[in-house]
Amino acid sequence: MKIAVISDIHGNVLALEAVLTDLKLEAPDLVVNLGDCVSGPLWPEETAAILRQTNWPTVRGNHDRFLLDDPFDTMGPTDAFAAERLSQQSMDWLRTTQPTIRLDEDIFLCHGTPENDDRYLTEKVEGPKGHLPDEDTLARELNGETSPVICCGHTHIPRLIRLQETGQILLNPGSVGLPSYQDDHPQRHVMEAGSPHARYALMTNNNGAWNFQQKILSYDWDAASRAAQENGRPGWARALKHGFYGPLS
Structure with missing residues (x-):
């Protein structure tokens, strides 16, 4: 059993297309999506149009929830950009996402923590x-x-953690579409993957034991950076081009 785990596409259809090409080569039995699918100053509707066709089990990320629940005039620029461009069909698809997903007795999927997507x-x-x-x-x-295996996203930083006391594995595949960002919650900070590549993970069951592989893919991140710059988001443009956010200011 081979499962591909993707997360945090954030409307970066070029990075998603690179992942899709790689998935054809890897031929996993299942692909799961941990959310934050479309929010960002890039290609929200184009991304949603692809995801609508996949039938991947998809967790609702915090930004997916903001798009569905928040009034437009209270949204931040990342979500407002997507909200203005998503079709009704894409919004309807976004409503089919789930806060958490229990694939089976062994695998639990969430966006942030099991109880809080943010x-x-x-x-x-x-x-x-x-x-x-x-x-x-x-x-x-x-x-x-x-x-035994808990898959999460939200941080955009790849991690594989094994808890000594319980033996549980925590897998964060990193971000498909946004390698670094700045946030003010819970305090002002940056998350930085350190390179502009698209990321996802593979987990393979080998006679009852899970093996893990991080996939790090090149794509046209210069084009993604230009799109963010043209759409008025220089911070995103730096993050997409370099994988570092830049100095706090």
Whole structure:
């Protein structure tokens, strides 16, 4: 059994297309999507049009939820850009996403933590950046979720963590479409993958034990960066081109 795990496309259809090409070569049995599908100053409708056809089990990310639930005049620019461009068909598809998904007794899918799509699981913000949390912090954020494998996104930073006490595996595949960003919650910080590549992960069941592979793919990130710049988001443009957000200002 081979499962591809993708997350945080953020409307970057060029990065998604690179992942789709690689998926044809890898031929997984299942692809799962951990959410934050379309928000961003890039190609929200083009991205949604592809995702509508995939039938992938898809978790509702925090930005997906903002698009569905928040009044337009309260949205930030990232979500408002997508909201203005998404078709009714794409919005209807977004409503089919689920807050969490339990694939089976072994695998649990969420966007942030099992109970909160807007909290980090595999990063802890200390100072201006995220860092690997200690095991006690991870256990608290799991809040009793006992699945042997828990897949999450939201941080855009790839992680594979094994908890010593329970043997649980936490997999964060990183971001397909946005390798770095700045946020003010819970305090001002940046997340930086350090390169502009599109990322996803593969997990393969080998006689009851899971093996994991991170996929790091080239695509035309210069074109994505230009699109973000043309759409008035220079921070996104730097992030897409370099994989670093740039100095806090």
